[in-house]
Amino acid sequence: MRDVFLAVDAGNTKTWAGLTTADGDLVGLARGGVGDIYAPAGAEAAKDVVLSLVGDVLQTAGLSHSDVRYAAFRLAGVDWPADSEFWTTALSPHFDVRRFSIKNDGFALIRCGRLDGQGISVVLGTGAALAGRGPVKEWALSWWLQHPLGGAGLVSQALRAVYLSELGLTESTKLTAVLPPLLGASTPEEMLETTTERGNTFNFAALAAYAPAVLALIDDDPVVAELVDTQAEHLADYILSLARTCGLADPVSVVVGGGLVREPNAPMFAALRRTCDRRNLGLDLRHTQDPALVGALLDALAEGGANPTEAMRDRLTQKLR
Template identity: 75%
Template sequence: MTDLFLAVDAGNTKTWAGLTTDDGDLVGVARGGVGDIYAPAGPAAAKAVVLALIDDVLASAGIGASEVRHASFRLAGVDWPADEQFWDAVLRPRFRSYSIKNDGFALIRCGRLDGQGISVVLGTGAALAGRGPEKEWALSWWLQHPLGGAGLVTEALRAVYLAELGLGESTKLSAVLPPLFGVSTPEEMLEVTTSRGNGFRFAAQAAHAPSVLALADDDPVVAGLINTQAERLADYIGSLARTCGLVEPVTVVVGGGLVRTPDSPLYAALRRVCAGFVDLRHTRAAALVGALLDAIAEGGAEPTETARDRLTQKLG
C-alpha cells in the first residue's frame, strides 16, 4: 500500500486538512471553520472542527487514522506546553505517528525543502516561526504589535480617530471605512465597534484589510501604516534569525491572504526594508502545502520540488 501523509492547518478564519502521497498526489482535502482553541467559540469547538475534517479526508481515501504514515498538525493557538498537551490528548488515541506545532511553522518548507528558515504568514493575523541549527521557535504569540489583516485595520481605525481629534493627518480612510461597517461617520463607526454587545470580531475586522491596502498609492497615512507593519515584521524576522542560529542571507518565505501576489503593497514594503538582510521569497502556496511537506519529511520520506509544485497547484 502507498504511504499516506496527513496534515491539518488550523487558523482563526478557516481550517484545512489534506492527505497526500510522498510525491504530491493529493488524495483528499477538506475545509472547515475556526480551529484555534483560543478563539471565542473555545477549545471544544476547535476540537470538533479539526476532528471532523480529519474524518472527511480519511473517508475520502477509505482508510483509518492508524493507516496514516505520519500526520503533522500546524495549529493556531499552540502557544504553550498546555496547548500542545490538549491536542496530544485528542490525537494520541487516533494516530501512531504525529507532530503538533504552532501554525507559524506551516509555510517553512515552501521556502526551503529542508525545513530551515523563517516563515511569515500574513492572514487574519500574523504567524511567524523559524527553524535553524540551534533552535526552532514560533514567535506568533509574543507579537504585541497589531499585525496581519486585523492589525492593519486596527491601525487604520486608530488613524481615523486621531484625524477626527486633530491629532493625526487627514486620511481618506475617514470616508472609506465607515460605510464598510454600515455607518456614515467615524463616530458611528467607533460606537458599532466598541459598544456593549457589539458583534465586532477579529476575523470580521481583517476582512476590511483589502480596502485599506487599496489606498496605498493615494494616501500617505495608509502608506505609513504599511511601512510600519513591514518594519515591525523585519524586526521580528531578525529576532527569529538570531534565536534559531540562522546566518545571512536567511531564507524567509512570506505568504497568506494579505500578500496574495509579489506586487501586494505590504510584500513590496517588506522587500524594501529587508533588502540585503534576507533571501525573501513570496509564495502563493496555501499553508497546508507546507504542513503536508512537513508530514512527508517527518514521516521519513524526502519532500521534493515536484511534490511541492503539485500540491501548490492542486490546493490553489
C-alpha cells in the same frame, strides 16, 4: 493498510486538511471553519473542527486513521505547552503519539521556501504567524507579543488613525470617509460605538475582511502608506529576532505568503522588500502563492521518513491551488 501522510493547517478564518502519498500525490482534501483554540468559539469548538475534518478527509479517500503513517498538525493558537498538551490529549485517541507532531501554524510555510525545513516563514492573513527553524532551535514568535499585524492588525490601526484624526491629534486621512460606511456607520463616532458596543461582532477575524479597502488607498493616502510601512518595519525586526534565536546565517531564507499578500506585487510584500533592502538585512526574501497546507504536507512527509522533493512540492501546489 495504505500508507498516507496527513496534514492540518488551522487558522482564524478557515482550516484545511490534506492527505498525500509518499510520492506527493494528493488523495484527499477537506475544508472547515476556525481551528484556533483561542478564537471566540473556544477550544472545544476548534477541536471539533479539526477532528471532524480529519475524519472527513479520511472517509473521502476511503481510508482510516490507521492508514496514516505520519500527521503534521500546524495549528493557530499553539502558543504554550498547555496548548500542545490540549491537542495531544485530543489527538492521541486517534493516532499513536509517535506518529504526529503539533506545532504553531507559523511553521506550515517554511518548506515552501527550503525543503530541508530551515529558514523563516511569515504568514500574513487574518493575523500574522511567524516561525523559524535553524541549527540552534526552532521557535514560533508568540502572537501575544506581536504588534498589530496581518489584515486585522492593519484594519485596527486604520480605525485608530481615523479616531486620532477626528481628535485633531494626527493628520487627516481618506479612511475617515471610507471606513464608516463599510462598517455600517455614518460617522467615526458611530463607527467607534458600532465596533466596541456590547455584543458587537467585530472580532479579530471580522476586522481582517476590510483590509483590501484600506490597502486600496495606499497610493492616495500617506496615512495608509505609513501604516503599511510601519507593519513592514515590525516584520523585519521580528525576522531578525527569529534569525538570531534560531542560529540562521546569511543569507537567511524567508518565505512570505498568506491572504494579505496573495500576489508578488501585494503592497505589504512590496513594503517588506523595500524595508529589508534599505536596511541591508541579508535575507533571501521570497514570495510564495503556495497554500500553507503544502508546507504542512511536506512537514508530514519529512517527519514521517519520506524525502520531499521539488517535484513533489510542485505537484501538491498545482493540486491545492
